[in-house]
Amino acid sequence: MAPTKAPDSSRRSDRSRRAIHDAALALVTEVGYRRTTIEGIAARAGVGKQTIYRWWPSKAAVLMDAFLDLAGRAAEDAGAGPGAGSGGTGEPAPGIPDTGDLAADLKLVLRATVDELNDPALEAPTRALTAEGIVDAKLGAEFVHKLLDPQLALYVTRLRAAQEAGDVRADVDPRIALELLIGPLMHRWLLRTLPLTHAYADEIVDYAVGGLAPRA
Structure with missing residues (x-):
């Protein structure tokens, strides 16, 4: 008689984690x-509360991990690592394209960001983490460290390359300059004052790059 194979506890844990991630994202959206x-x-995922508390201290922590997992899966489905248009997962990213045309490269990335912010699957958890991070300093710091900093670093790298190429003034601080691009986009998204569109993203780039270019 063939020996009975023992259950793979790691695979069971992975399935439980994925079910919890999916349940958290679904509930926040609904x-x-x-x-x-x-x-x-726990009820939605079909697990006990103790299972969740064994891995996460709070629902905010569950949602953070679920969002990172979602971003990673979205990147895999796209056939590439998380780029500047995504929240990022802390893994190496390909960076913002450098075709030699700074405005075109930034428009490509901001348009991708617009698409993600308008994606119902990403919008609800992103808003939830953004709002909760304002009142929960620890979660806010984690949100910045894991989701925002990797993305912003890509803008800094691309703007520094543009400086070296003579397309951006030498006295421009790339970390402040990137806020000219990201700030208006997030302001409109957070307040929901007007539609978030590709055309708006293109205008932001045109205004920002015009102010960053070397003066005659």
Whole structure:
């Protein structure tokens, strides 16, 4: 009689984690962050509350991990690592394209960011993490470290390359300059004042690059 193969606990854990991630994202999208609870996530995922608390200290931590996992899966489906248009996963990213045309490269990336911010699957958890990070300093710091800093570093790298090529003034601080690009986009998205479109992203780039270019 062939020996019975023992269950693979690591695979079971992976399945449970994925179910919890999916449940957290689904609930935040359906009922909002405030009405999402650990109990609800556990019930939706088909696991016990103790399983969740063994891996995460709070629903905010669950959502953070779930969002990182979602971003990673989206990047895999696209056939590339997380780029500047994504929240990022802390893994190496390909960077912003450098075709020699700074404006065209930035428009490509900002358009991708617009698409992600308008994606219903990403919008709800992104808003939830952004809002909760304002009142929870620890979560806010983690949100910046894991999701924002990797993305912003890519803009700094591309703008420094543009400086070396003579397309951006030498006295420009790339870290401040990138805020001319990201700030207006996030302001419109957060306040929902006007539609977030590719045309708007293109205008932001045109205005910003015009101010960064060397003066005659």
